Amino acid sequence: MGTRYYYITTPIYYVNSVPHIGTALTTIVADACARYRKQRGQAVYFLTGTDENAPKVHQVAQQQGKPTQQFVDEMAEVFARTWQALHIEYDVFIRTTEARHRKVVSEVFRRLRAQGDIYEGRYAGWYCISCETFFAESKVGAERTCPDCGKPLEWRDEPCYFFRLSRYTEPLREYILSHPNFILPEVRRNETLGFMAEGLQDVAVSRSGTEWGIPVPDDPHGAVIYVWFDALLNYLTATDWLERGDAYLEIWPPNLQLMGKDILPRFHATIWPAMLMALGLPLPETLYGHGWWIVNKQKMSKSLGNVYQPLEVAQELSQASGCALPYAIDAFRYFMLREMPTDSDAEFSLEGFETRYNGDLANDLGNLVHRTLSMWHRYFEGRLPDGVHVDEGLAALFQQQVARVAEAYEAVDFPQGLREAWEIIAAINRYYDEQAPWSLAKAGNMERAAQVLYGGLEAVRLMSALIAPAMPKVAEEIARQLNLPGVPQWDATSQIGALPAGHTLQPPQPIFPRLGKKGG
Ligand code: ME8
Numbered sequence: 001m002g003t004r005y006y007y008i009t010t011p012i013y014y015v016n017s018v019p020h021i022g023t024a025l026t027t028i029v030a031d032a033c034a035r036y037r038k039q040r041g042q043a044v045y046f047l048t049g050t051d052e053n054a055p056k057v058h059q060v061a062q063q064q065g066k067p068t069q070q071f072v073d074e075m076a077e078v079f080a081r082t083w084q085a086l087h088i089e090y091d092v093f094i095r096t097t098e099a100r101h102r103k104v105v106s107e108v109f110r111r112l113r114a115q116g117d118i119y120e121g122r123y124a125g126w127y128c129i130s131c132e133t134f135f136a137e138s139k140v141g142a143e144r145t146c147p148d149c150g151k152p153l154e155w156r157d158e159p160c161y162f163f164r165l166s167r168y169t170e171p172l173r174e175y176i177l178s179h180p181n182f183i184l185p186e187v188r189r190n191e192t193l194g195f196m197a198e199g200l201q202d203v204a205v206s207r208s209g210t211e212w213g214i215p216v217p218d219d220p221h222g223a224v225i226y227v228w229f230d231a232l233l234n235y236l237t238a239t240d241w242l243e244r245g246d247a248y249l250e251i252w253p254p255n256l257q258l259m260g261k262d263i264l265p266r267f268h269a270t271i272w273p274a275m276l277m278a279l280g281l282p283l284p285e286t287l288y289g290h291g292w293w294i295v296n297k298q299k300m301s302k303s304l305g306n307v308y309q310p311l312e313v314a315q316e317l318s319q320a321s322g323c324a325l326p327y328a329i330d331a332f333r334y335f336m337l338r339e340m341p342t343d344s345d346a347e348f349s350l351e352g353f354e355t356r357y358n359g360d361l362a363n364d365l366g367n368l369v370h371r372t373l374s375m376w377h378r379y380f381e382g383r384l385p386d387g388v389h390v391d392e393g394l395a396a397l398f399q400q401q402v403a404r405v406a407e408a409y410e411a412v413d414f415p416q417g418l419r420e421a422w423e424i425i426a427a428i429n430r431y432y433d434e435q436a437p438w439s440l441a442k443a444g445n446m447e448r449a450a451q452v453l454y455g456g457l458e459a460v461r462l463m464s465a466l467i468a469p470a471m472p473k474v475a476e477e478i479a480r481q482l483n484l485p486g487v488p489q490w491d492a493t494s495q496i497g498a499l500p501a502g503h504t505l506q507p508p509q510p511i512f513p514r515l516g517k518k519g520g
Contacts, residue, residue: 002247006037007254012094012234013049015075016060018160019082021293021298023338023346024310028336029412030258031088032469036409039468040490043072047095048083049240050076054227055129058212068212072097085311087472094234096214101237105230106217107204112163113217113368117278123160126153132227134204159221161206163229165325168274169200174271181286181512184412186288187343188264192355195265205229222295224505232272236281254284256412262379264289274411288412291341308348315355316350322513328400330471331357331512337414337470360513364425365463366512369478373508378451380507381442387447387452388497395496397427398462402493405466414470421466428459439476457482457505458496465493474511481506 009029029168034046052072061071080093112118125134130145144153183189206216206223206401213224239248273283295306318328335353401424408417440449465488468475475487483506
């Protein structure tokens with residue numbers, strides 16, 4: 001077998017609405033994980049895409065008076081372009097309307113039906129078209145509204161195919177209990193075990209009355225396959241499982257599948273692994289479910305008018321501060337990761353974003369880079385003299401922080417990783433205050449001034465490496481100002497004092513202009 005890839009996925013997003021800060025969160029976290037792995041020299045296969053076969057997608061296309069295929073083509077383009085604009089470096093953008101995906105889904109359906117894991121029955125119950133889910137009479141109350149989203153339900157009574165999920169309750173429970181990293185963070189693992197406590201019920205995996213979707217193979221009633229059964233298989237389609245013999249094992253199984261908490265217990269941590277068990281395929285290594293962004297303590301929704309779009313947020317920051325757009329986009333990525341909801345939900349607000357921008361980016365990071373390079377130019381004409389090295393205490397702190405950042409990034413804990421990285425900036429600010437390199441230079445103690453500024457410069461070089469998963473364009477710009485050929489690989493962070501005597505620096509250029517006070 002050739003290269004073994006680190007396989008990382010986001011969910012595929014429904015195309016009935018535009019990308020927002022919720023879908024951007026999952027995608028940016030995935031991108032940061034992918035970039036971190038690449039910086040460590042690993043081969044990465046990063047998959048994202050769009051979920052296009054849902055009846056609600058068809059419904060919205062009809063409301064807009066567009067042929068559904070045209071609508072999904074246009075929306076897939078909106079998603080792909082948004083992710084590219086957010087500096088997302090995915091390897092494959094999959095769409096569930098692709099022929100190769102339809103082929104995989106039909107084949108899986110056939111195999112599971114042939115082995116008795118899919119059987120024919122009848123479903124009578126209340127159906128939520130928005131959640132694509134059936135609910136038992138006991139769950140819907142007198143109002144007949146969806147227990148999940150609150151929208152009105154419709155009564156359905158139809159022949160239906162079922163996936164024998166109940167059969168996999170015990171094997172799955174055992175798997176979860178014996179693989180502590182299978183579901184992260186731990187709250188999600190507990191939620192999943194709670195969800196399974198009374199045993200999993202067989203799920204209806206076909207739908208009648210819609211022509212949009214992947215047809216159930218050889219079905220006399222013209223049913224289509226349930227959109228979740230279809231959508232989950234995208235992760236397998238992307239490996240060319242049916243086409244490449246054993247070569248798909250270079251990619252399969254996924255190392256890290258990221259998603260929000262809402263689609264973990266019911267779908268990714270139960271139906272999905274059960275489908276893979278039924279197919280005899282290895283299960284993903286880790287399913288990670290983050291929390292949600294809430295706005296003013298409420299769920300984002302079109303009707304409340306509190307849905308934020310990532311590019312608009314970044315553009316506003318760029319206009320208000322004068323920060324170049326690529327760096328404003330990186331600032332947005334930084335905010336998503338620094339404040340990322342992990343275990344619980346987190347509040348998103350423009351004020352919170354602006355505070356982080358002014359504090360962490362303009363005052364801390366931007367200022368460190370700018371004042372360090374300025375002093376090198378002012379006192380040393382931007383050229384490193386002979387004999388400089390980093391003070392011992394500082395070098396030890398750098399090494400400790402780099403290790404802590406790596407540990408947090410590996411655990412998908414970006415808030416923690418970035419906090420640890422910012423400790424380096426805080427340490428240099430203290431170091432400059434204590435050592436006052438400007439006074440040393442004024443007093444003519446150039447040897448010591450160079451020594452102190454060399455510590456600061458190393459911090460800048462390390463920061464360029466440590467922020468790269470979160471802010472790739474800013475990292476490149478810092479590397480350019482340092483006159484490095486590119487952002488340092490992760491290995492280069494273990495070597496403290498890598499910039500040699502004689503190395504010259506580019507003139508400093510501000511990256512994050514401060515936002516003025518409101519109205520000022
Ligand atoms: O669920 N905060 O697609 P989707 C954080 N097509 N995350 C949020 C969020 C918020 N306010 N709102 C949504 C689907 N998300 C299916 C997936 S995969 C085989 C099929 C996250 O377009 C949500 O948790 O509804 C999930 O990870 C993704 O956005 C869902 O997007």
